[in-house]
Amino acid sequence: MTDTTLSPAFAHAAPATPVRGYWGTVGNRLRYDYVTLFFLAVILMIVFAAIAAPLIAPFDPLKTSMAFRLKPIGFRDFRLGTDELGRDMLSRLIWGGRMSLLMGLVPVLVATAIGGTLGVVAGFVGGKLNMLIMRTMDIFYAFPSVLLAIAISGMMGGGMYSGLIALSMVFVPPLCRIAETATTQVRHLDFVEAARASGASSGSIILHHVVGNVLAPVLIYASSLISVSVLLSAGLSFLGLGVEPPTPDWGLMLSTLRQAIYVQPLVCALPGAAIFITSLSFNLVSDGLRHAMDVRI
Amino acid sequence: MWAYAGRRILYAVPIAIGVTVICFGLVFLAPGDPMVNLLPPDASPADAAYLRKLYGFDQPVPIQYAKWLLRAVTGDLGTSLQTGRPVISEVGRALSNTIVISLGAVLLAFSLAFVLGTLAGYYAGRPADRALTAVSVVGVSVPNYWLGMVLIIVFSVQLGLLPATGMGSAGSDTFSLFNWEQVKYAILPVITLSMVPLGIIMRNTRAAIAEVLANDFVQTLRAKGLPETMVLRHAVRNAFPQVLAVMGLQFGYLVGGSILIETIFTWPGTGFLLSKAILTRDIPVLQGAILVLAMCFVATNLAVDLLQTAIDPRIRRT
Amino acid sequence: MSHWDLMAAHAPAFRPKLGTVPPGDPRDRGGKAQPMLIAAGVTKHFDILGGVLNRPVAKVRAVDDVSFCVLKGETLGIVGESGCGKSTLARLLMHLIPMDSGELIFDGEGIGESGGLSLRDLRRNLQMVFQDSYSSLNPRLPVQDSIAYGPRVHGLPRAEARAVARELLEKVGLDPDLFGARYPHELSGGQKQRVNVARALALHPRMLILDEAVSALDKSIEAQVLNLLRQLKRHFNLTYIFISHDLNVVQYISDRVLVMYLGQIVEIGPVEEIYLGPRHPYTRALLDSRLSMNPDDRVDEAPITGDPPNPTNPPSGCRFRTRCPFAEAVCAERAPTLGTWADRDTHVSACHMEDAASGHSRAGRSPLGREAGATTMGAA
Numbered sequence: 001m002t003d004t005t006l007s008p009a010f011a012h013a014a015p016a017t018p019v020r021g022y023w024g025t026v027g028n029r030l031r032y033d034y035v036t037l038f039f040l041a042v043i044l045m046i047v048f049a050a051i052a053a054p055l056i057a058p059f060d061p062l063k064t065s066m067a068f069r070l071k072p073i074g075f076r077d078f079r080l081g082t083d084e085l086g087r088d089m090l091s092r093l094i095w096g097g098r099m100s101l102l103m104g105l106v107p108v109l110v111a112t113a114i115g116g117t118l119g120v121v122a123g124f125v126g127g128k129l130n131m132l133i134m135r136t137m138d139i140f141y142a143f144p145s146v147l148l149a150i151a152i153s154g155m156m157g158g159g160m161y162s163g164l165i166a167l168s169m170v171f172v173p174p175l176c177r178i179a180e181t182a183t184t185q186v187r188h189l190d191f192v193e194a195a196r197a198s199g200a201s202s203g204s205i206i207l208h209h210v211v212g213n214v215l216a217p218v219l220i221y222a223s224s225l226i227s228v229s230v231l232l233s234a235g236l237s238f239l240g241l242g243v244e245p246p247t248p249d250w251g252l253m254l255s256t257l258r259q260a261i262y263v264q265p266l267v268c269a270l271p272g273a274a275i276f277i278t279s280l281s282f283n284l285v286s287d288g289l290r291h292a293m294d295v296r297i
Numbered sequence: 298m299w300a301y302a303g304r305r306i307l308y309a310v311p312i313a314i315g316v317t318v319i320c321f322g323l324v325f326l327a328p329g330d331p332m333v334n335l336l337p338p339d340a341s342p343a344d345a346a347y348l349r350k351l352y353g354f355d356q357p358v359p360i361q362y363a364k365w366l367l368r369a370v371t372g373d374l375g376t377s378l379q380t381g382r383p384v385i386s387e388v389g390r391a392l393s394n395t396i397v398i399s400l401g402a403v404l405l406a407f408s409l410a411f412v413l414g415t416l417a418g419y420y421a422g423r424p425a426d427r428a429l430t431a432v433s434v435v436g437v438s439v440p441n442y443w444l445g446m447v448l449i450i451v452f453s454v455q456l457g458l459l460p461a462t463g464m465g466s467a468g469s470d471t472f473s474l475f476n477w478e479q480v481k482y483a484i485l486p487v488i489t490l491s492m493v494p495l496g497i498i499m500r501n502t503r504a505a506i507a508e509v510l511a512n513d514f515v516q517t518l519r520a521k522g523l524p525e526t527m528v529l530r531h532a533v534r535n536a537f538p539q540v541l542a543v544m545g546l547q548f549g550y551l552v553g554g555s556i557l558i559e560t561i562f563t564w565p566g567t568g569f570l571l572s573k574a575i576l577t578r579d580i581p582v583l584q585g586a587i588l589v590l591a592m593c594f595v596a597t598n599l600a601v602d603l604l605q606t607a608i609d610p611r612i613r614r615t
Numbered sequence: 616m617s618h619w620d621l622m623a624a625h626a627p628a629f630r631p632k633l634g635t636v637p638p639g640d641p642r643d644r645g646g647k648a649q650p651m652l653i654a655a656g657v658t659k660h661f662d663i664l665g666g667v668l669n670r671p672v673a674k675v676r677a678v679d680d681v682s683f684c685v686l687k688g689e690t691l692g693i694v695g696e697s698g699c700g701k702s703t704l705a706r707l708l709m710h711l712i713p714m715d716s717g718e719l720i721f722d723g724e725g726i727g728e729s730g731g732l733s734l735r736d737l738r739r740n741l742q743m744v745f746q747d748s749y750s751s752l753n754p755r756l757p758v759q760d761s762i763a764y765g766p767r768v769h770g771l772p773r774a775e776a777r778a779v780a781r782e783l784l785e786k787v788g789l790d791p792d793l794f795g796a797r798y799p800h801e802l803s804g805g806q807k808q809r810v811n812v813a814r815a816l817a818l819h820p821r822m823l824i825l826d827e828a829v830s831a832l833d834k835s836i837e838a839q840v841l842n843l844l845r846q847l848k849r850h851f852n853l854t855y856i857f858i859s860h861d862l863n864v865v866q867y868i869s870d871r872v873l874v875m876y877l878g879q880i881v882e883i884g885p886v887e888e889i890y891l892g893p894r895h896p897y898t899r900a901l902l903d904s905r906l907s908m909n910p911d912d913r914v915d916e917a918p919i920t921g922d923p924p925n926p927t928n929p930p931s932g933c934r935f936r937t938r939c940p941f942a943e944a945v946c947a948e949r950a951p952t953l954g955t956w957a958d959r960d961t962h963v964s965a966c967h968m969e970d971a972a973s974g975h976s977r978a979g980r981s982p983l984g985r986e987a988g989a990t991t992m993g994a995a
Contacts (some may be wrong), residue, residue: 046826085680095419139315142595144553147571151587154575155326188748191761194811198765199816208764211756231440235557238442239572258561265450271442280438287434304669 002104029292036288039281046278050097054271059088060116061248070264081267083253087245089267093274096248099160100278103233103242105227107164111171112222116173119179120204120214124187124206134180137173145170149232158241163233170232171225178221182214215294227279235273250275316595317369320588321362324518324580343591369588375581379574384585387570390554392589395559397564399482399551407544410495413456414502415533415538421507428615430503436496445489445561462563486562488497490555496572501543504537538608545571545601549594642740642821643687646721648683651822651854652741655709657681657717663927673927676704679878681717685822686959690848690855692869692886694862694901696812696923700878701858705826709743710734710858722821726803731848739769742815746810746827752799757812759795765817783813785842786850805836809843816847824853829864841868866890871959877923877934879955884962892985894938894964899983931965941982943967945974 030036058077062091065086073081080089122133139149149166156162186192186211195205236242237251245252250271257268354363368374375383410433417429453461464482508513509532518528556568563569567586574582659678662671678700682726695701706712708719710726719723721740725731729887745751762780767773781791785810798808808828815823818980825844829837845868850856859865865872865886872889874882874897882895893899903918921938924930932950936942943969952970954963964971969978 029848031768111687113827132867135311136315139312139319141569142312142316142474142598143319143591144550144594146550146556147587147590149572150556150575151583152326153321154571154583155323190745190755191751194745194751194814195764196711197733197738197743197766198768200768209753209756213753224702227438231438233441234440239560239577249442254446261446261450262454265454269447269450270448271307272440275440275443277441280435283434283438296401300665 008208017028026292029099029232033292035234035289036285036292039082039284042277043285046097047101048282049094050101050266053095053098056281057091057094059091059160062085062246063087069265070260071108072264073266076254080270081264082259083267089244089270092248092253093250093270096250096271096274097278098232099237099243099247099249100230100251100275102158102280104230104282107229107233108170108222108225110164110168111175111225112218114168114174116179116214116218118121119176119181120183120210121216122176122204123180123183123214124202126184126187130180132178133176138177140169140173141177144229146232146235149236150241153226153241154237154239160238160243163242164234166236167229167232171229174224179214179218183210186210186213199205217250222288224283226286227282230275230282245295248289301606302591303601305602305606309595315590316591317366317588318362319367320584320591323587324584325358330463330560346551354457365584369585374585376589377579379577379579379580379582384581386566387582388586388589391565391567391570391586392593395552395555397570398486398490398558398564398566399548399555401483401487402493402551403544403548405487405519405560406491406494406498406547409491409500410498411540413507414499415536417499417503418506418510418536419529419532421503421510426503429499433496433499433503436492436499438496440612442557442561443487443494443559445484445485448485448489449561462561464563464565486558486564488550489561490558491603494544494551497547498540498543502540505539506532509535541608542601542605544595549597549601552597553590553594622848632739638905643722647687647710649723651687651722651778652685652856654684654708655718655719655720656714657719658709658772659703659712660715670994675926675930676878677926679710680880681753681875681880682953683873683880683883684956685854685856685917686871687995688852688854689870689959690857690868692865693856693858693859693875694865694872695875696901697860698923698926699875701860701875702826704875705824705856708824709741710737713739730914733767739818740821742813742818742822743821743824743826744808744811744828747804747811747831749799750938752807752814754799757796757798758802758931761799762810762814765814769818780813783816784810786816786847787813798872803836803839804832808832808836808840812840812844812847816851819851821941822856824856824858826858827860828857828860830859839866846866862890862901874901875931877926880935880964880965881935882964883953883956884964885960886949888962889987891982893985894962894969894981895966896933896983897935897942898964900938904908933965939973941968943975949973 011096024027037186038120039228045276066081068075068078068082068086070084071078073079078088078090080093083092107159122130139242145152149163149170150167152166153162156165192205192209200208221256234249234251234254237249238255240252240255242252246258253271254268254275257271261268331503365375372385374388376383377387380387413429413432417433418424418425420429449461452459460482463481510528515528515532552567554568555566556571558568559568560572567590570582571586573579574586590592654702657678658680661675661677663673663675665671665672680705680849681700683691693701693704701713703974704785707714707717710719719731720726726737727734739893752758754763757776759780762774763776766776766779771779781795784791785796789806789809793800794806794810799810802810808831808853811828815894826846832840841864844855847853852928855868857865857868869886872882872886873880874885874889874895876897882889882893882898884894890902893902897919899918903914919938924937926933930947932948933939933942933946934950936946939946949967951965951967951973953965954969955961956963965983967973967975968977968979
């Protein structure tokens, strides 16, 4: 028996389009999604401004000046006006971006790592461990997220670290749930059975087969949580549970400027606009990513 | 179906217990001594010890928890360290105020969002859909405390049409929906609160309608010659249960999470009560308010779950 | 270097123990007469949960006391309606789900016990080809990585595993340069099924279980894949268990056929005997249900009616009696036994009419079977 190959029907029909692979397809879809690309550029600009703050901020964000309090937009060199203590708004906004981005990204990263791992373990092992983990998550789920974040942060006395911890704890249950649902779905599919049939250990199966299929929904959900984290963290600062003044922070700025809305309404609305634009950009980019990653066609 | 309902209710009990544990345990996250607020700076150790015994802080934690829980179940949530009034009456009054604006916000959001979301789902993929989806994305991304400020700036500062803060001089006891003098205080908070639910409900409605319209039975309806409005009615009827569920959940979120808006508008609801309690470290009020709000949320979730199962028999999560 | 040489060179466990095996297939331990697989008393019941506290309220008797053997080098076809327990049986044989009771002996050795075959070694000898559903291949892996996964798990370095995978792709008729880097959603149904076969062969097993492997394919593709399976069987000296609900396919590919009903075996025999002279009323009804290509052969009434009974509450005695035209009182009292198995030409059936001492009015004088000459309904 020399030749056991059959000539398949499609042996001679070579594909005209290049075989691209999964991430190549995602990138290709994104290339034509102009809205997502635009807001991705906005995010990059915000990140760049935050990193390069010492270089590009025109004034010292902490330098007060009693003479120039609450000046309107475009007043002399103060491009965006000044706040109630005479500090330049533009510089404070640029520096404030650091805090907002930090509080937006770090809790989501931490929660993805913790919640994702817990969810995958719970989904794969099943049984009593699954019940234990998921029921605990359900208890945290029983709190509205704003309430929980404020309660934890408030109880811990406020400040940046308590805010980070509070937000991380708020985000772990939904990410855990998403990971567990995805893992449970994947666990019963035939290719996982086939992997078990080849004699692979559970760890190998999780690593090579499960994680790749669970990563997509988890990452997509995590990216949509970034905008929520930006909003919530600014809200915490607004209530006085964030950093101490005079550190520039958009939520804190919004709170201190509240008294002055009768005097300079436009200037007082600026920090909120910054929060809005950041949150919107992350939201739209994560939506676009979700569309692009939904590859099954 | 009753078996499912029974199981679901039974399941809510350990969740509720877990919630009480967390509510109670939150206090212990606090750095420093809760007694610090109560005592004048020059209090003697004997005074501190006496006060500690009075409030029960000297006993082991599980005993404190059990005592607190027992009292809470009978309705005694302690007295406010700040005002001296019973916590339950403060929280109760605040809760009714919060429910006023939360309910208003959810109804406003739901009616608008359902209509817009249905249109967006019907015109899915076309320019009208993109425009409407932009509205929902904005609703979800906007910091609602900022929006409150903006609305105050526009309507109170610049136009002077609506009051900026408070609940009106008459106070919450005589609040009536039919009195313009009092309702006008609620308008801005309700609009502000409704933004986020508007975005979320619109997104869900759009997805639900688009999914239903993609079903084969819709093609059958069209092939029978049914006019588009009737087809849309069928779609709406099918999508309604899941959207109703989301609306219920959003109501629960608003009741629990209205703290930022109430701070901006100085609306005397549970959120405002909470922020005051955080500032003054009024532990009994904090514990009591968080407990009541969380329980409301659990109850709302349970009600929504059972309602959804009753309406839509396909959903039966065992 | 051939596939076999690569495996043997890198993974010492693949090398046969010298001096203990006869010539021929170097992995053959038991010799020609030893059946490749013996299943004895395999049973699996599933619990149904219900009520307020989710307690077990009933049991689904998916597989009930099943005993059979598979001879070396043959293809055993397993047929039955949906829900008769074929797929559960396949997974039990593969040790993907645990048995409630029963024993499996592979090439003369028990599995899992000391001195017998370890589970890992069993995996290298027995593999499964799944039905071509969207979930039979990992959608995130290129197909050559899916195939290479098995050898890698057993210790082969990545590059060699990939070479093995590519060689197997060629064996199943797919050009590795063209198809190796593709993702499952970029392949047609027939191509995916070839990949499934290649994946099953990657560990160089001696036996394959094919669970509805061609059921999801178009007829023309089905024929191609069936022919591929036959060629591979000759080339790699394989033994097959072929599970299907399609009687024609089973007839084409099988040497012996096993018929299942509601979790039990009702008949086993050589393929010609079963198809030309079935001895069990259920088998006969199944065969009569096949639509004939001859328009003159139209039948007015269906040969078998009703749905199979509820597997949580099967009928007492013989499970088929509720649909059997020959059912009598003794069928409700006692369950018939399958009969003793002697060799590959044995044809046994679990029916009271076969057993002369059963008390059935037709005991020992069954109207079915080749000798009786009654092969179609009309002549009964």
